[in-house]
Amino acid sequence: MGRVYNFSAGPAMLPEEVLQQAAEDMMDYRGSGQSVMEMSHRSAEFKTIIETAEQDLRDLLDIPDNYKVLFMQGGGNQQFAAVPLNLMKNGVADYILTGQWSKKAAKEAEKYGKVNIIASSADKTFSYIPDCSDLPVSEDADYVYICENNTIYGTKYKTLPNTKGKELVSDVSSCFLSEKHDVTKYGVLWGGVQKNVGPAGCAIVIIREDLIREDVMPFTPIIMNYKITADNNSLYNTPPCYTIYICGLVFQWLKKMGGLDEMKRRNEEKAAILYDFLDNSKMFHGTVEPECRSLMNVPFVTGDKDLDAKFVKEAAANGLINLKGHRTVGGMRASIYNAMPKAGVEALVAFMKKFEEENS
């Protein structure tokens, strides 16, 4: 078959134009005589790549000058440790649980200090976002932590929590650059890039400068130290150069597409096609409370496990791949990140209609 529509939760689809550019640049990056993979991270060429990527990201998100952008390795699990190691002064943090990733983040943070769970939607299999307008925020909390879009459960915060003056730390991995974040509302927002931004192997941390401290926990590995990373413009250690280059190409593609407000419009349009179908289908049902629905990850079920399995299998045979849901939710999940074209969602819905007709 040709190119498939890949509904994977991540790593996930990348824009075709980006892949074509990467293939073109492979043997000789713009007259340098090298692949980006072969380039010294200290070279003028790579310096331009990483600085351009940072500037494009700053442009896309309107990142204020008093925020640093860090390109780090290790993805989400690395940040689960890096956040408490770098930000805990009092040794206390508040976590809101809305799924596996915030649970894992909280569990990792417990290695480093006291973790208070101030809200959770575990009671209903994380199918909603709790009301966060008046939470029992701890007086000595160094930060309040959320996972803003829940890849597995398909929920998203529509309003950020009232942190009562504490710093907000947000894992935005699965909604990163799907729309504009108001960076000034966060102390730290960070995302693993392998969902909406690039290939696996990098996390981007956007952090307000005054939160970058010298006196991190004494056993903080140097590779997780925000200050050392910031002071060295993400080049203390050899960064994942090629991954950063691809992210940079994606940033340029996003600018060319019209920026993040336009991406939001497109993402809303795509998601509406799928949610509207789900709301009217007799066979397929969304699993999330409507007001908490993610634009990026859409879980749905038929209520019949065998039918779910049949659907996933037949969809794959029709070039609609990775639709199997997470084992904790079951059924199906369609991840429809920035790079998923509207035609992909339309093809999915057309297939669902046909499947429903054939199997009712």
Added chain:
Amino acid sequence: MGRVYNFSAGPAMLPEEVLQQAAEDMMDYRGSGQSVMEMSHRSAEFKTIIETAEQDLRDLLDIPDNYKVLFMQGGGNQQFAAVPLNLMKNGVADYILTGQWSKKAAKEAEKYGKVNIIASSADKTFSYIPDCSDLPVSEDADYVYICENNTIYGTKYKTLPNTKGKELVSDVSSCFLSEKHDVTKYGVLWGGVQKNVGPAGCAIVIIREDLIREDVMPFTPIIMNYKITADNNSLYNTPPCYTIYICGLVFQWLKKMGGLDEMKRRNEEKAAILYDFLDNSKMFHGTVEPECRSLMNVPFVTGDKDLDAKFVKEAAANGLINLKGHRTVGGMRASIYNAMPKAGVEALVAFMKKFEEENS
């Protein structure tokens, strides 16, 4: 210009065949309809990629069954912390200092336990490897740590240290797969891949099973935990999939080239061309004691800083790039890893001859 000869210490040259294959696979990896960058790390396609890569590496190095192969993120600086976090039981380790990287490793380990420096070549700017036949190995040392090939200084251990029964942990980053290591002599050998194996963003850890412990230090970040990585076949977290794919292509290329004994023969042949010239030149001199010379990294100087700078500049203009030496040694350094063809070393020596004639 066309493709250059890139003498970078890392990231560094990759085999042209590998890059060509990567470009070919970019839009559609072997009929899967996706780029490897877009593939779910849980997909059957990626499972085959990582399992094939591991098996090819096992074949190349004759890795015994009681050793695990871990694909991790974060490179050298990550392992500098991961090694003590995972291996210190008594909280004591012996380090041998032969350059910046073993110094950094020792300094990072000091965060986690007592570090004894049992030998060092710092007295002569790390231009040799100390005699390690009878060192004062600590009775309670959990391991003895070395950096086997010193990228900056151009030295290599020709004989492994006598560790007096303690486990040997070796950073093989800059000689990884340049020849066959006898894996059974190590407790752990690990290498950042961005020198001789692939693009930046991955370290490969080869560890004897009985050294993988559950009771690691309590503040070990999960992403650095060898046991969790091993138990999940390097898929606990999303691995750097594309980097692993490129490493896998390099392993296949190495097999096709005839394996590591043949690579050693080629590397010796290439290095001899350069060292023979240095030994006979009136202008250029190697900086390393001859019996400690690395096959991979060859530092040399003219003794005149201005002349060094002129050489580096003119060489670059002739397609011989990244020859500037590390600031602590000065002069020049030619890194001639597996992917540097013999013709590249010949071109360098021809240029050096011409430069010497023109500038004497």
